[in-house]
Amino acid sequence: MTGPARVCEHMFMSGEGTILHADLDAFYASVEQRDDPRLRGRPVIVGSGVVLAASYEAKACGVQTAMGGRSARRLCPQAIVVEPRMSAYTAASRAVFEVFKQTTPMVEGLSIDEAFLDVGGLRRISGTPTEIAVRLRSDVLERVGLPITVGVARTKFLAKVASGVAKPDGLLVVPPDGELAFLHPLPVERLWGVGPVTANKLRGRGIATVGHVAQLGEAALVSMLGQASGRHLHALAHNHDPRRVQVGRRRGSIGSQRALGRTPTSAKHASGASGRTPDDIDAVLAGLVDRVTRRMRAAGRVGRTVVLRLRFDDFSRATRSHTLPWSTAHTQTILDAARGLMTAAMPMIERQGLTLVGVAVGNLDNDDRGVQPELPFDRYSGGDLDSALDAVRDRFGSSAVTRAVLLGRDQGLSVPLLPD
DNA sequence: TCTGGGGTCCTAGGACCC
DNA sequence: TCTGGGGTCCTAGGACCC
Numbered sequence: 001m002t003g004p005a006r007v008c009e010h011m012f013m014s015g016e017g018t019i020l021h022a023d024l025d026a027f028y029a030s031v032e033q034r035d036d037p038r039l040r041g042r043p044v045i046v047g048s049g050v051v052l053a054a055s056y057e058a059k060a061c062g063v064q065t066a067m068g069g070r071s072a073r074r075l076c077p078q079a080i081v082v083e084p085r086m087s088a089y090t091a092a093s094r095a096v097f098e099v100f101k102q103t104t105p106m107v108e109g110l111s112i113d114e115a116f117l118d119v120g121g122l123r124r125i126s127g128t129p130t131e132i133a134v135r136l137r138s139d140v141l142e143r144v145g146l147p148i149t150v151g152v153a154r155t156k157f158l159a160k161v162a163s164g165v166a167k168p169d170g171l172l173v174v175p176p177d178g179e180l181a182f183l184h185p186l187p188v189e190r191l192w193g194v195g196p197v198t199a200n201k202l203r204g205r206g207i208a209t210v211g212h213v214a215q216l217g218e219a220a221l222v223s224m225l226g227q228a229s230g231r232h233l234h235a236l237a238h239n240h241d242p243r244r245v246q247v248g249r250r251r252g253s254i255g256s257q258r259a260l261g262r263t264p265t266s267a268k269h270a271s272g273a274s275g276r277t278p279d280d281i282d283a284v285l286a287g288l289v290d291r292v293t294r295r296m297r298a299a300g301r302v303g304r305t306v307v308l309r310l311r312f313d314d315f316s317r318a319t320r321s322h323t324l325p326w327s328t329a330h331t332q333t334i335l336d337a338a339r340g341l342m343t344a345a346m347p348m349i350e351r352q353g354l355t356l357v358g359v360a361v362g363n364l365d366n367d368d369r370g371v372q373p374e375l376p377f378d379r380y381s382g383g384d385l386d387s388a389l390d391a392v393r394d395r396f397g398s399s400a401v402t403r404a405v406l407l408g409r410d411q412g413l414s415v416p417l418l419p420d
Numbered sequence: 421t422c423t424g425g426g427g428t429c430c431t432a433g434g435a436c437c438c
Numbered sequence: 439t440c441t442g443g444g445g446t447c448c449t450a451g452g453a454c455c456c
Contacts, residue, residue: 047424048421049421049422049423049424050422050423050424050425051424052424052425066423066424067423068421068422068423069421069422069423070421070422070423071422071423084424086425111426111427112426193429226430226431227430227431228429228430228431229430251426251427251428252427252428252429253427253428254426254427255425255426255427256425256426257424257425257426258424258425259423259424259425261421315422315423355423356424356425358425358426360426360427
């Protein structure tokens with residue numbers, strides 16, 4: 001969108017890295033600009049409460065992702081604020097990932113708008129990694145209408161750093177013999193896994209660049225940041241990153257959350273510090289569990305650990321979790337567990353005022369185990385056979401349920417079910 | 421209108437088992 | 439009577455990423 005693609009001059013014909021990190025620029029905002037010509041070339045902010053995405057024109061005013069909407073508008077009064085259209089972004093993401101997969105089967109998605117691609121072994125068919133990267137960018141632009149930045153390097157980490165440096169609408173190739181020269185002058189915040197807390201710890205000790213980190217020695221970093229972070233940072237600063245591109249990674253949890261807004265002061269007096277009745281909270285909880293379990297069933301996943309996430313008036317947080325004896329995607333089972341956690345947390349909620357509720361199910365498994373469930377009939381009854389069968393389908397996925405055995409007081413009845 | 425919604429990974433203590 | 443070490447699972451919290 002802004003400016004020409006930058007291609008590093010000293011590219012190599014051989015020994016070149018084969019990992020691409022492809023990252024859509026200001027993704028949500030770019031989709032809005034693509035779909036509404038009036039937004040092109042103008043500062044666009046997606047999300048009114050919190051900035052979900054800002055176009056580069058808005059970023060030029062200092063608007064940043066995750067910033068409060070009010071301060072964003074103060075920085076950039078001329079910005080056009082649009083509400084997010086998640087379904088449009090999901091569709092755009094699918095289209096972009098199609099382009100990725102036609103480029104190479106070795107695609108590892110990281111999020112809705114970025115992925116690693118390993119293009120090693122494609123040289124004879126598709127050309128050098130750099131040529132593939134150039135074509136990938138033009139394919140995404142032509143076929144989906146979105147600008148995308150690509151970093152090319154020998155390792156995942158370096159490819160990601162390269163795309164970050166090349167943004168927006170850029171291409172940056174890090175040659176194998178120029179890796180440390182590229183890496184060491186960069187600020188520590190560029191290291192993957194260094195956020196505000198770690199950056200402050202490092203800067204507090206006068207460590208500002210990746211090169212400084214590299215001089216430090218692993219033991220010093222471990223004592224400063226802990227075992228895992230210390231080792232991780234030491235390795236990255238020396239450009240050690242043996243991770244391969246992994247195809248078909250499945251996520252480990254599925255969750256949903258909802259912000260409730262601040263507690264109205266008047267309501268505090270009416271119904272305690274939470275400002276909401278337990279019934280209000282329970283309705284939100286039931287809605288979240290319903291959404292989560294639907295998504296689990298649609299994805300063919302079952303899970304065992306139910307996590308309740310809470311946030312309070314002062315923005316402090318708490319989580320409570322419970323692990324079930326078996327994996328499930330059954331709405332009522334997970335709702336029961338979430339209600340148990342919520343009940344136990346009610347005193348805390350009364351004291352601190354609830355501003356966000358979230359439910360996540362972790363410990364996910366694929367729902368492919370040929371389970372033979374038994375459900376206590378009377379729990380789902382009203383004595384009604386159909387609703388009991390619905391409960392079984394709901395819990396285990398309707399296409400997976402092919403036969404139900406109903407055990408009565410003194411008889412068994414086997415009912416074949418057609419998957420739908 | 422102070423601060424969304426979706427995730428990952430690590431740490432640390434306690435229970436429990438061998 | 440006193441004394442190990444190793445491993446796994448669960449829970450809670452926190453940093454970080456997009």
